[in-house]
Amino acid sequence: MKLGDLLKVLERTSALPGETLDREVSDIAHDSRKVVPGSLFVAVRGFHSDGHQFVSQALSQGAIAVVAERGRATAAPGDAPVVFVEDTRRALALLADAFYSHPSRRLKLIGVTGTNGKTTTTYLVKSIIEAARATAGLIGTIDYRVGDKVYPAPNTTPESLDLQRLLAEMAGLGVSSCVMEVSSHALELGRTLGCDFAAAAFTNLTQDHLDFHKTMESYFRAKLRLFTGLSPDAFAIVNADDARAAAIVGAPRAQAVTTGMLCIARGSPARRGPGGPTSWKRPVMPPRRRTSPAASRRHSSRTRAGRRRRRAGAVPSRSSTNAAGVGVRSSCRIARPRTRAPSIWPPACERRKR
Numbered sequence: 001m002k003l004g005d006l007l008k009v010l011e012r013t014s015a016l017p018g019e020t021l022d023r024e025v026s027d028i029a030h031d032s033r034k035v036v037p038g039s040l041f042v043a044v045r046g047f048h049s050d051g052h053q054f055v056s057q058a059l060s061q062g063a064i065a066v067v068a069e070r071g072r073a074t075a076a077p078g079d080a081p082v083v084f085v086e087d088t089r090r091a092l093a094l095l096a097d098a099f100y101s102h103p104s105r106r107l108k109l110i111g112v113t114g115t116n117g118k119t120t121t122t123y124l125v126k127s128i129i130e131a132a133r134a135t136a137g138l139i140g141t142i143d144y145r146v147g148d149k150v151y152p153a154p155n156t157t158p159e160s161l162d163l164q165r166l167l168a169e170m171a172g173l174g175v176s177s178c179v180m181e182v183s184s185h186a187l188e189l190g191r192t193l194g195c196d197f198a199a200a201a202f203t204n205l206t207q208d209h210l211d212f213h214k215t216m217e218s219y220f221r222a223k224l225r226l227f228t229g230l231s232p233d234a235f236a237i238v239n240a241d242d243a244r245a246a247a248i249v250g251a252p253r254a255q256a257v258t259t260g261m262l263c264i265a266r267g268s269p270a271r272r273g274p275g276g277p278t279s280w281k282r283p284v285m286p287p288r289r290r291t292s293p294a295a296s297r298r299h300s301s302r303t304r305a306g307r308r309r310r311r312a313g314a315v316p317s318r319s320s321t322n323a324a325g326v327g328v329r330s331s332c333r334i335a336r337p338r339t340r341a342p343s344i345w346p347p348a349c350e351r352r353k354r
Contacts, residue, residue, distance in 0.1 A: 001098075003020065003040065006040070007083060008098075009094045010094065016081050023038075026039060028040050028099050032055075036061070036062060037062030040064065040066075040095070041065070042091060042095065043067065043069070043074065045089075051088070052072045059077070064081065067083045067088055068082055069086065070086060089189055089190050092159075093191060093192070093193035096163075096165070096194070097193070103167035107171050108198040109177075110178065111180050111181075111192070111201070113200070113201070116203060116206065119181060121201060122140050122180070123140075126145075129176075134176045135147070136176065137175045137177070138179050139153075139157070139178065139179075140153065140179075141153060141156045146173065146175070147170070151166075156185075156186070157180065157185070157192065160194070164194070185209070185222075188212075198234055199235040199237060202226075202227070202236075204239055205220055205242060220247075227251050228252055230252045232255075234254040235257060236248065236254045236256045237257050237259060240259060
């Protein structure tokens, strides 16, 4: 793929010479150690190191161009082909999607987000797809599964470049669907930019990852990005039992479908279609029947009496008639011999003698 065609997905703030734009891009890398001749190097600021410090190393290893953030020092030669953008993480995701020819459009991508239950849900959905005699890939916390291959999972949701490479491999093998865990870190850092989700599911939201998001509201807004980016023909499956369900149902343009234990109660939320949001109220469970203390005592006493009768060998009473033809109720008992285990001690009279 030519460099000029690849850079069309970016909002560039600098131009490159024409002869540079005509060069073929053989690979994209954000790790300078993985740069090969013909690579496009994207300098990304990480949590432990800054890719801008390794621009000169990437150029010396054969990178044909560099994508860097505006205002960041690159220590590159003055004539080096450097493209400046506002955010290199966003640029990396868009470049990877274009380089691998938009693989998420060649299969059905299903994203699952939430604090708890993502891994279980993805494995259940994958099993359902395979039970329908279709093929499904999986990307999640435990591992990445592409056909018969299993790759280790360093992250729940891989970096955008690795993610698009996995999706392209699945599409090349003819995999029809991919079920993916989408973490809040990935959504906040833009790893899923360029992904075309056919459906997205929300499990729940509880306190977690506040070391990264700082507040629960910021944590929720990161989760919400998965649904606000859905297309109108996609589906948003929302757990109605969670307190944040109403905010998620009204946010996306997609068709929202609610699920959960509360959906079977009175006031079940309606399905939202593509025509626009509908009125939605969190369903309320019907009041529970309360038992009076007296009834509880009667039930308890009957239960204790039944246990005593069973221990004594009684069977349920049954109706019978006497000689006069009058119906009476009699209780039949099974006579059990009362035996006592032999004692190892002598009788009391003998004990007294001693």
